[in-house]
Amino acid sequence: MSSPPATPASSAEFSLRQIAVPAFGPSLLFGLGEGAVLPIIPLxxxxxGASVPMAALVVALISIGSLLNNIPASLITMRWGERGAIVAAGLWSGLGMALCVLTSHLALFATGCLMVGMSQAVYNLARQIYMTEAVPIAYRARALSTLGGVMRIGMFIGPFLGAAAIHAFGLQAAFGVGIAGVLGAAAIGARVPDLETPPIPPGQTPPAATTIVSTLRDHRHVFLTLGVGVVLVSAVRASRQVVIPLWADHLALAPAVASLVYGLAGGIDMLVFYPAGKVMDHKGRRWVAVPSMIIMGMAMLWMPFTSGFNTLLLASLAIGFGNGIGSGMIMTLGADHSPRHGRAHFLGVWRLMSDIGSSCGPVLLAFLAGSLSLAAGIAATGLIAFAAAGALAYWIPETHGYERSKNSG
Structure with missing residues (x-):
């Protein structure tokens, strides 16, 4: 039995607690499910029978699946609605994980990983659209920052649950945790109320149907300006996941110590998402977006000068803090600039640009580390962060995001 359509509350009567379970519950479970299986996939x-490079490629198929499916995800969401897309993404991810468990062929295992990545694109887009529509504009940054933060919490908890399952039942048990997580997300998502379509005012004609091509044409200025900043931000964020363990290895720290540093940086990352969202709602997007990149850039430039556990930890904590305050930033900026009509197409392109940055960042780091040195690659990533800060400072409107949205209709 479906729930009645959801009508966004006014700012005066709205509270994030009202939508905590239906809005953030699926994200927690989806992140938990994926977090449980990601460390196990290369093993x-x-x-x-995969070689080490082939195993790395299999892991990369998750990101590739998300990258390639952003535009189809917008079509799926427009066709089935946000709730249908959330349910479909959970089922498709669960099917992909089941394929990974049941097959003994590497090609089919790789196909299952690709399916998991494809589901990411559909799920993330549907969640972003739903929160953009259902939450009053004055609460948008807090809602989307919390959405990103809750997903990270799930990704953080997942590996520990997966490790417990592996200890009790064997390696494949981690996929059981993963399947339970993504199917749980689909079950909660199935009870999320549908969004009401605003009625067309009397005397106005229905807007013309949008396409990907018309969306690119009509919003090319945003994509070529602020969108470029989003590509740079995503490149820096993705590179940070590689920088910390690689530099820890360069310093000859034990793997357990490197994991501790990475985990502590992730813990800082998870603690600051809601205050940052509140600042964005009250002061404007620039107040968080620009400092986020400046802090990460300074920490990246400092990291090649670290020489042991203590200094590496401080640099890593700074990276985690800078990344954490930027939780939900890309989603919020995309929501602010997305049109009411054709929003799925716009956000599909927006997420595609973000995924392109996420894919290119680690590749550039690897190229510079191989051709020059790891220190040069990390320093270059820091400079990219400063370039991102400059682009965001210049192209983010001076008004608050919610003021801009009201003015643009």
């Missing part, structure tokens, strides 16, 4: 690929 299972190796067990199926």
């Amino acid at each position: 299972m690929a190796r067990d199926l």
Whole structure:
């Protein structure tokens, strides 16, 4: 039995607690499910006969699946609605994980990983559209920052649950945790109320149907300006996940110590998302977006000068803090600039640009580390962060995001 359509509350009567379970519950479970299986995928690929480079490629298929499916995700969401897309993404991810568990062929295992990545694109887009429509504009940054933060919490908890399952039942048990997580997200998502379509005012004609091509044409200025900043932000964020363990290895720290540093940086990352969202709602997007990149850039430039556990930890904590205050930033900026009509197409392109940055950042780091040095690659990533800060400072409107949205209709 479906719930009645959801009508966004006014700012005066709205509270994030009202929508906590239906809005953030699926994100927590989806992140938990994926977090449980991600550390296991390269190990299972190796067990199926993959070489080390091939195992790395299998892991990369998750990101590739998300990248390639952003535009189809917008079509799926427009066709089935946000709730239908959330449910479909959970089922498709669960099916992909089940394929990984049940097959003994590397090619089918890789196909399952690709399916998991494809589901990411559909799920993330549907969640972003739903929150953009259902939450009053004055609460938008807090809602989307919390959405990103809750997903990170799930990704943080998932590996620990997966490790417990592996200890009790064996390597494949981690996929059981993953399947339970994504199917749980689909079950909660199935009870999310549908969004009401605003009625067309009397005397106005229905807007013309949008396409990907018309969206690119009509909003090319945003994509070529602020969108470029989003690409740079995503490149820096994705590179940070590689920078910390690689530099810890360069310093000859034990793997357990490197994991501790990475985990503490992730803990800082998870603690600051809601205050940052509140600042964005009250002071404007620039107040968080620009400092986020400046802090990460300074920490990246400092990291090659670290020489041991203590200094590496401080640099890593700074990176985690800078990334954490930027939680939901890309989603919020996309929501602010997305049109009411054709929003799915716009956000599909927006997420595609973000994923392009996420894919290119680590590749550039690897190229510079191989051709010059790891220190040069990390320093270049820091400079990219400063370039991102400059682009965001210049192109983010001076008004608050919610003021801009009201003015643009």
